[in-house]
Amino acid sequence: MPEHWVPMSQAAEIIGVSVAQISRLAKRGEIRVEKDRVNKRVRLVELNEIKAIFNESKYYSNQKD
Numbered sequence: 311m312p313e314h315w316v317p318m319s320q321a322a323e324i325i326g327v328s329v330a331q332i333s334r335l336a337k338r339g340e341i342r343v344e345k346d347r348v349n350k351r352v353r354l355v356e357l358n359e360i361k362a363i364f365n366e367s368k369y370y371s372n373q374k375d
Contacts, residue, residue, distance in 0.1 A: 313346060314357040321360050332360060 318336070322329040336343045341359055348364035360361060 315354040316357050317346070318353050318355050321355050322359055324357065325361060325364050327364060333362075335363065
């Protein structure tokens with residue numbers, strides 16, 4: 311599956327979790343994060359990687375179906 315990098319806020323909206331949850335994963339080094347080359351304040355995450363983590367995770371049960 312090809313990589314699909316999106317802003318952290320967009321990934322949170324797509325998956326149905328808070329940005330804070332994704333941010334904590336990034337801070338702990340559990341996910342890859344890249345800086346947006348245009349807007350240095352935006353952090354990009356790989357959407358497929360985030361989806362896999364939240365789909366298999368036991369402690370993220372507040373996802374939207």
